[in-house]
Amino acid sequence: MDLIFLLQDVINGILMGSIYGLVALGLTLVFGVLKVINFAHGSFLMVGMYVAYWVVAFTGLHPYLALVLVTPIMYIFGYLMQQWLIRPIFVAERDVREPITVIIVTTGVWYVLDNLALLLFGPDYRALSPNPLKGEMIELGEILISTPKLFGFTITVLTAAGLYWFLLKTRMGRAIRATSLDRDAASLMGISQWKVFNVAFGIGTAIAGIAAVVLVPVYNVYPTVGVPFDVKSFVIVVLGGLGSIPGALLGGVIIGLIESIGPNFMTSTWTEAIVYGLFLLVLFFKPSGLFGQKYDW
Amino acid sequence: MTKKSLATAALTLLALVGMSMSAMAETVVKIGNVEPLSGPSASVGQQGKNAREMAVEEINAAGGIKSLGGAKLELIYADSKSDPNVGVTETERLINTDKVNIVTGCWNSGVTYPATAVAERYGVPFVVPVSVRDTITERGFKYVFRIAAKDSWWTRDQFTFLKDMKDEFGTELKTVAFVYENGDWGTGFAAQWKKLAEEAGYEIVLDEPYPSTATDLTPVVNKIRRARPDVLLLTSNAADAVLITNTLSDYKVTPKVVLGSGGGHADPTFISGTSDNAKFMFDIVEWETDVNKPGAKETNDKYKAKYGSNLTGEAVDAYVAMYVIADALERSASLEPAKIRDALAATDLKTGPAAIVAYDSIKFDATGQNENAALAIVQINDLGQGLERITVWPKASRRAGYTPVFPMPQK
Numbered sequence: 001m002d003l004i005f006l007l008q009d010v011i012n013g014i015l016m017g018s019i020y021g022l023v024a025l026g027l028t029l030v031f032g033v034l035k036v037i038n039f040a041h042g043s044f045l046m047v048g049m050y051v052a053y054w055v056v057a058f059t060g061l062h063p064y065l066a067l068v069l070v071t072p073i074m075y076i077f078g079y080l081m082q083q084w085l086i087r088p089i090f091v092a093e094r095d096v097r098e099p100i101t102v103i104i105v106t107t108g109v110w111y112v113l114d115n116l117a118l119l120l121f122g123p124d125y126r127a128l129s130p131n132p133l134k135g136e137m138i139e140l141g142e143i144l145i146s147t148p149k150l151f152g153f154t155i156t157v158l159t160a161a162g163l164y165w166f167l168l169k170t171r172m173g174r175a176i177r178a179t180s181l182d183r184d185a186a187s188l189m190g191i192s193q194w195k196v197f198n199v200a201f202g203i204g205t206a207i208a209g210i211a212a213v214v215l216v217p218v219y220n221v222y223p224t225v226g227v228p229f230d231v232k233s234f235v236i237v238v239l240g241g242l243g244s245i246p247g248a249l250l251g252g253v254i255i256g257l258i259e260s261i262g263p264n265f266m267t268s269t270w271t272e273a274i275v276y277g278l279f280l281l282v283l284f285f286k287p288s289g290l291f292g293q294k295y296d297w
Numbered sequence: 298m299t300k301k302s303l304a305t306a307a308l309t310l311l312a313l314v315g316m317s318m319s320a321m322a323e324t325v326v327k328i329g330n331v332e333p334l335s336g337p338s339a340s341v342g343q344q345g346k347n348a349r350e351m352a353v354e355e356i357n358a359a360g361g362i363k364s365l366g367g368a369k370l371e372l373i374y375a376d377s378k379s380d381p382n383v384g385v386t387e388t389e390r391l392i393n394t395d396k397v398n399i400v401t402g403c404w405n406s407g408v409t410y411p412a413t414a415v416a417e418r419y420g421v422p423f424v425v426p427v428s429v430r431d432t433i434t435e436r437g438f439k440y441v442f443r444i445a446a447k448d449s450w451w452t453r454d455q456f457t458f459l460k461d462m463k464d465e466f467g468t469e470l471k472t473v474a475f476v477y478e479n480g481d482w483g484t485g486f487a488a489q490w491k492k493l494a495e496e497a498g499y500e501i502v503l504d505e506p507y508p509s510t511a512t513d514l515t516p517v518v519n520k521i522r523r524a525r526p527d528v529l530l531l532t533s534n535a536a537d538a539v540l541i542t543n544t545l546s547d548y549k550v551t552p553k554v555v556l557g558s559g560g561g562h563a564d565p566t567f568i569s570g571t572s573d574n575a576k577f578m579f580d581i582v583e584w585e586t587d588v589n590k591p592g593a594k595e596t597n598d599k600y601k602a603k604y605g606s607n608l609t610g611e612a613v614d615a616y617v618a619m620y621v622i623a624d625a626l627e628r629s630a631s632l633e634p635a636k637i638r639d640a641l642a643a644t645d646l647k648t649g650p651a652a653i654v655a656y657d658s659i660k661f662d663a664t665g666q667n668e669n670a671a672l673a674i675v676q677i678n679d680l681g682q683g684l685e686r687i688t689v690w691p692k693a694s695r696r697a698g699y700t701p702v703f704p705m706p707q708k
Contacts, residue, residue, distance in 0.1 A: 012515050118334075123342070125536060127572075228511070
């Protein structure tokens, strides 16, 4: 295999993988704080993509400027979702050690949202049109780099850094970390657990919104678009360590690299098998994942 | 009450229930439809649903099935989600719970294959509008009828087309690449491509199955780019057809011929999702809006006004399937499955709305396959009115005044 090809594949793998990582970031944050696996995360991504699509279609904004609207809309969406749907279940299950019902509720949300989108928008594949980023490539001799994916990579890095800063330096960030370490102790210190849950869920959903903005210029929007990303996110989060921010990014890049380099040695059908094989191996040998610790942050 | 009279009473009751059920069934014929209404093929499923509904509305408005006292057709849907397991359980449910008289579906060959076996076991007629895997009608089944061409006919015509284009334009085509979704349909096509390519003396430079749910097809496109084929043969579902076409364009990969196999490439949203990136590619179809048959234009106009998109070959098959069923019911004058089956087997439909198909008559051979189903090849191009699909092959049906763009211009 030519070195130049390898380089090309590595670049594409890192760029695409970082976008997977961005999707997984919201999932891992919600898990870290609420200890709930949000099965509806892919659907939130789908909702974000529709929001981004309509924002761009109606306002004519540059696809990335849509972030200004999509991020707050998704934050509010997630915040209210937690406030009205997840929280009542938490309250009802207050005395249960493992609030399993919450996980089932998120599965319900996933099905409701996907089918609602199917009902409202139909099964059509929508692509931005006009799309200023369509087909934009940076050419370095034989190597072609997709411009929108490069932007996606940059936005991922900025988002992760911003989230890190928020969690380390702000009062709310510290409250979130405290709650994720020990819910009861944090409550005793005067932190409102429900407020923290709402904010964390809101941020997780807002990150799905950011990922949606990144994906809309390169991807089609349709009701079940979240599902393949959702499945990938679970693998990434387990691989990187549940609740870990660097873990999510690194996990994403690893999956991206497997998908990108793998097909040089086999057909692309098999790369999927490798990804899931890796997932199983991690579960067997290092269930806490690459960066997973008993206590994060 | 003696035992005997109890038994008589029970029998009478049963007979009464049976009679009242058959009396009720006289007024309505239930057609169960297993279609992918959600999941990766939801958009084709929706078109199949639209086409069925339009046909059934027309049939019912025209007085229903006259030999059954004006019985109306009723459509009952089940969502297969493109999943064979779901397709099988839904078919069982339609037959056992909804007591449908006839089943149709399922678009995905992988779903149709086991679902038709269920219907055969229960002895319920199953009309397959379009699912192209050969073996669906090659298992000696008595109750399964297919309207679309089988995939061996599709692949055969794809290679005949390549040969005819070589001869017509004098362009050498030596190497081929196969890129296909890794389900039943794609792998079935690829196996036949391989045989045909070897017979025709092509060198196969890439044989690449990929998962339809892939979120990134750049790695596949890079493999095509490195293999530098003259001919790229594709079999794709909807979302991946769009993704692969856009990515090919991003990476400026321009084989001399890019030829699709219907499915995702024939989906009306394909052109809006790819726009200029799809220009000059070829696709094999059963039917195109420019087909020269009476009523075709009117039916398409009606469909477009109603549902906002053109009829596809697959939608036409679904539309025609309803007329085939109505025609068979008219002749069977009974809802007994065996009689409907015999009437279907004797079908020779030449007139009426079903005659919009590109061939002369719908007629099933002993295996249940429509022996007249034929195929055409179109090129996607812009003649000043936006991108459209233009029939180019067979040469006899080529749109008047159109010269195909061949080979594809380099980007």
